[in-house]
Amino acid sequence: MLPREGHRRRRLTRSHQALSMPGHSVPAPGLSARPSPPFPLPTMLRVASLLPSTTEMVCALGMGEALVGRSHECDFPSAVSALPVLTAPRLDTARSSREIDTEVKRLVREALSIYDVDADGLRRLQPELVLTQSRCEVCAVTEADVEQALAEWSGVRPRIVSLAPGTLESVWQDVERVAEALGVPERGAQAAAALRARVAALGERTAAIEARPTVFCVEWIDPLMAAGFWVPELVEIAGGTNLVGEPGGPSPWQEWEDLQWLDPEVIAVMPCGFGLDRTAAEMAALTERPGWEELRAVQSGRVCLTDGNQYFNRPGPRLAESAEILAEILHPGQFDFGHRGAAWRLWTP
Numbered sequence: 136m137l138p139r140e141g142h143r144r145r146r147l148t149r150s151h152q153a154l155s156m157p158g159h160s161v162p163a164p165g166l167s168a169r170p171s172p173p174f175p176l177p178t179m180l181r182v183a184s185l186l187p188s189t190t191e192m193v194c195a196l197g198m199g200e201a202l203v204g205r206s207h208e209c210d211f212p213s214a215v216s217a218l219p220v221l222t223a224p225r226l227d228t229a230r231s232s233r234e235i236d237t238e239v240k241r242l243v244r245e246a247l248s249i250y251d252v253d254a255d256g257l258r259r260l261q262p263e264l265v266l267t268q269s270r271c272e273v274c275a276v277t278e279a280d281v282e283q284a285l286a287e288w289s290g291v292r293p294r295i296v297s298l299a300p301g302t303l304e305s306v307w308q309d310v311e312r313v314a315e316a317l318g319v320p321e322r323g324a325q326a327a328a329a330l331r332a333r334v335a336a337l338g339e340r341t342a343a344i345e346a347r348p349t350v351f352c353v354e355w356i357d358p359l360m361a362a363g364f365w366v367p368e369l370v371e372i373a374g375g376t377n378l379v380g381e382p383g384g385p386s387p388w389q390e391w392e393d394l395q396w397l398d399p400e401v402i403a404v405m406p407c408g409f410g411l412d413r414t415a416a417e418m419a420a421l422t423e424r425p426g427w428e429e430l431r432a433v434q435s436g437r438v439c440l441t442d443g444n445q446y447f448n449r450p451g452p453r454l455a456e457s458a459e460i461l462a463e464i465l466h467p468g469q470f471d472f473g474h475r476g477a478a479w480r481l482w483t484p
Contacts, residue, residue, distance in 0.1 A: 180317060181262045185222055185252070188451030189266035189298065190215055192313045195452055196322045203260045208408075211445065211453075219260065221253045232357040232406065232417050257285070262293045264316055269297040298450075301383040303365045306450045307331055326452070333455045334372055337462060340470075341374030348400040348437075348465055350375040354448070356406055357420035359389045365454060366405075366447055373461035375401065395426050402432040403464060404482070405443030411480060414440045418482060438482040439464045446478060 183204040184190040190209040193202055202215065206222040209215050226238045226249065239249060257265075285292055296316045300306045307327040314323020350370050352362035361379035363386035370377040378397050380387060394402075404421075406414055418440070421427060432438050441447060441464075446457040460478050462470040 180264050181260065182264045182266065182317070183221060183257060183260060183262035183293070184209060184266045186266060186268055186298075187211065188449050189268075189313060191449075191451040191453065192310055193266070193317065196310075196314050196317060196319055196326060198317050198319060201317065203262055204256065219256060221256050221260075223251045223253075225249055225251060228408070232355060232420060236355070236358060254285070257293075265293045265295045266313065266316075267295060267297050269299045300450045301364050303334065303368050303454060304331075305383075306365060306454055309450070310452065330452055330455050334458050337458055338372045341372065341462060341466070344374045344466060344469070347374055347376045349378050349397070350401045350403060350461075350465065351378050351394060351397060351399040351432075352380070352447075353402065353404040353421075354386045354407055354443070356404065356414075356417050359391060359394065359421075361387050361389050362405060362447065363387060365450065369447070369454065369458045369461055370465075372458045373465050375461065375465045391424050391426075395430070398431050400431055400435070400437060401465060402430070402438045403441055403461065404439065405441045405447040407448040408444050410442050410444050411440055411478075414443065415482070422484070436481060439479055440482050441479040442477075 179198075179201050181203045182193060182198070182201045184193055184202055185206045187206065187209045190202065190205055191211055193199060194212055194215065199212075199214065202218055204221045205215055205218040207220050207224070208222075209218070226235065228235065230238070294316070296313065298309045298312065300309050307330050310327045310330065311320070311323040314320050314326065352366050352370065354360045354362040354366070363380035363384045365382070367377040367380045367382045367384075371382075378399055379389065379393070404414055404418070406417065409417065427433060441460060446453055446460060456472075456474065456478070459470070459472040460474045463472060463474055464479060
């Protein structure tokens with residue numbers, strides 16, 4: 136993913152996103168490790184998943200063997216790395232946050248796609264189902280990109296399922312929608328129910344906590360952007376008070392002075408598309424700002440770096456884990472799901 140443009144994740148057209156490869160013993164994220172009911176195995180489709188979240192959904196639904204191609208960002212579970220790659224970004228994602236933002240805005244302004252879809256590769260693989268998104272032209276390949284790649288397709292065209300979630304519930308509904316497209320609706324219903332139950336159980340535990348620290352979630356470092364859509368919900372479920380961004384609403388740009396004025400008790404940094412090390416490498420764009428040292432979160436040692444790429448910005452089943460990560464951050468000593476060190480860590484100067 137890349138930073139969201141405009142009040143990012145612009146709506147484009149229709150609906151969004153996706154679950155452990157058969158033969159790999161890791162239980163599906165957010166689901167019980169107990170065996171699933173013996174649902175009849177459907178005729179296996181050939182599926183191209185052009186989103187990391189839909190790839191996770193397909194695998195967690197026990198349909199990983201149906202995958203014949205993936206996006207350049209699909210990396211979980213690790214077995215999917217062997218699949219042919221069908222997309223590529225048109226910009227250098229190793230550049231700084233500011234440089235990436237500038238290039239994204241240029242491409243959008245010139246009405247150019249930010250990603251390439253390998254039309255020849257799609258044609259060779261002959262998928263019957265293509266999973267993509269229509270939420271944001273910046274975050275990942277869109278339905279329009281896929282349609283363009285299929286423009287000269289001869290014969291039977293694949294079915295395109297395009298997702299566009301904005302809230303946690305819409306993500307769980309997308310799990311069900313992907314399951315229906317794969318011909319396994321019972322598995323989708325079971326998976327979505329398990330995810331809903333997991334976050335509800337956490338919410339019940341945090342509801343009893345009186346001290347709910349104020350939180351500013353950083354979705355892009357430079358320029359500064361707060362997190363919207365499902366992230367405010369995750370903060371509330373984890374027992375915090377979200378300061379900027381509305382549930383289901385776009386991720387809003389912020390001025391540095393806004394963060395200073397809000398002076399949150401906790402700052403959670405979760406840049407779209409960045410893992411922990413990359414986030415740490417970009418922190419100077421915040422820490423060198425005048426007044427950084429005076430912020431309450433900085434003085435109390437409550438600035439946390441998270442893996443926004445794998446968790447918070449990927450609208451799939453691991454959003455349930457994202458809520459648990461935030462609970463560990465917001466209420467240390469009360470919650471320990473084992474995510475510290477791997478999915479988040481404290482920022483240190």
